[in-house]
Amino acid sequence: MKLALVIPGGVDRSGEFRVIPALLALIERLARTHDVHVFALHQEGAAGSWELVGATIHNIGDGWTRLRAIAAIRAEHRRVPFDLVHAIFSGSCSLIAVAAAKLLRLPSLVHIAGGELVALHEIDYGGRQHWKGRLREAWVLRGADVITAASAPIIDSLQALGLNARRVPLGVDLRSWPPLAPRRRGDGPARLIHVASLNRVKDQPTLLLALAALVEAGLAFQMDIVGMDTLQGEMQQLASQLGLERCVRFLGFKTQRELRPMMESADLLVMSSLHEAGPLVLLEAAVAGVPAVGTAVGHFAEWAPAAACAVPVGDSAALAEAIQKVLADEVLRLQLAVAAQRRAVLEDADCTAQTFETLYRQLSMAGSGHRRKIVPLTRP
Structure with missing residues (x-):
């Protein structure tokens, strides 16, 4: 499959600084068997691209980011069509992913990984603080074909909004962060x-x-x-x-x-x-x-x-x-x-990738006939 992942950042060129380890672990596993293109909104201020953990990173950069991100996804789709669009984090990422998917008549997935469903007015945090954010999330989450979230409380919040979702924790890469048996406390503080x-x-x-x-x-x-x-x-x-x-x-x-x-x-x-x-x-x-x-x-x-x-x-x-x-x-x-x-x-990184791949296959099988109809419209 050819996959478009939309993320806010966490995929720095260094692979060490300004990265989200669980996100890199997921991308690396998906890239083993799929053609993965990651559209990072604000990793760097200027637009650019690089290779990282087997995937192609398209950094959108500052200025009209949402419109340029959708345009970048469409341009890459015209080169070789995507099979689906997947947003990790809702908010702007999911708005871009769902909008691009609808324009290209592709399936879309949205993974809730932050404060998209909360309104903490005292610290000016959360995607539901203002009517614009609530309207955006309502459109996005009802427009996505599949919604996932990391933990049960977020699943419960989605259910309270009348939305079904699948629990998919972003797991740890056990190769780079191997298990160590719990141990007794030593002396001292x-x-x-x-x-x-x-x-x-x-x-x-x-x-x-x-x-x-x-x-x-x-x-x-x-x-x-x-x-x-x-x-x-x-x-x-x-x-x-x-x-x-x-x-x-x-x-x-x-x-x-x-x-x-x-x-x-x-x-x-x-x-x-x-x-x-x-x-x-x-x-x-x-x-x-x-x-x-x-x-x-x-x-x-x-x-x-x-x-x-x-x-x-x-x-x-x-x-x-x-x-x-x-x-x-x-x-x-x-x-x-x-x-x-x-x-x-x-629930390690392998489990995360396998769960998402299962969802990808289910979406592909459910909509393959629909997407075949639009391939002639999107060939380069």
């Missing part, structure tokens, strides 16, 4: 890790307030916070105000190779997000044998209580209590780690 960009939706203030409560309770720990800072030092300043300088380190962005030993040395992953479709880092921690405590969103909500410990969103006291509980009970901590790893390994 607990090793905590938080992996996320510093931004409003990740809600690091709740995380830092929870850590301050742990200090007050007398818990000895070291927290490593890994991720690009988009808040111009606000979280570092808050950590200082809370007296956390000695037990919290802000380490900035790390590549997967740099992150792996840090994850392996951790006793617990801690997340504080207001919303997640995943998060992917929970799957990575699980594969590396590290259990997790976090707010009840995405995979945390669907894995709790057997494979993760989940607390109410925005509740720093509950987050601190959950961290203490898991660290104080080594049997529980290891039970969470084993159950989480079992889930993450079963």
Whole structure:
């Protein structure tokens, strides 16, 4: 098959920086047996193209991005016709994918991987904040032939809107991020890790307030916070105000190779997000044998209580209590780690690719006659 994937970014030329590892793993697997063309909206400011993990990347760039993305898909389709168009993330990506598919009379798939279905007005986040976004999502999601999402809470949100969807987690590449058996804690302070960009939706203030409560309770720990800072030092300043300088380190962005030993040395992953479709880092921690405590969103909500410990969103006291509980009970901590790893390994990157390929074949078989009619109209 010839596949058009529409994504916001995450496919940098380097293959290491400004990438989404689970997305690269999916693209690489699809490219083994299909002709994959990835249309990245904003990987770079200027338009360009390059090869990456076996696929052709078409970077659209700034300025009239949606119209130029649709034009780029149509141009490549005229050269050799696509079989379908697949958007990873909704919003602009799915609008482009569904519009292009309708123009070319092709099937379309939309994968919900972000905040497309939420409206968090207090932080100006989500695809349903304004009527334009709600109208766009309604048109896109009802126009797509197949809708998928990473976790059960997102499936539930779609069902509340009267939409059927298939759960397809974006799994971990077990070759580059191999499983490591859960292990007992060592002596000394607990090793905590938080992996996320510093931004409003990740809600690091709740995380830092929870850590301050742990200090007050007398818990000895070291927290490593890994991720690009988009808040111009606000979280570092808050950590200082809370007296956390000695037990919290802000380490900035790390590549997967740099992150792996840090994850392996951790006793617990801690997340504080207001919303997640995943998060992917929970799957990575699980594969590396590290259990997790976090707010009840995405995979945390669907894995709790057997494979993760989940607390109410925005509740720093509950987050601190959950961290203490898991660290104080080594049997529980290891039970969470084993159950989480079992889930993450079963739904790895191979599983993701195979599930999407099954959906592709089903769409191809259902619409092959319809598409054959338009091939003469789209030949070069």
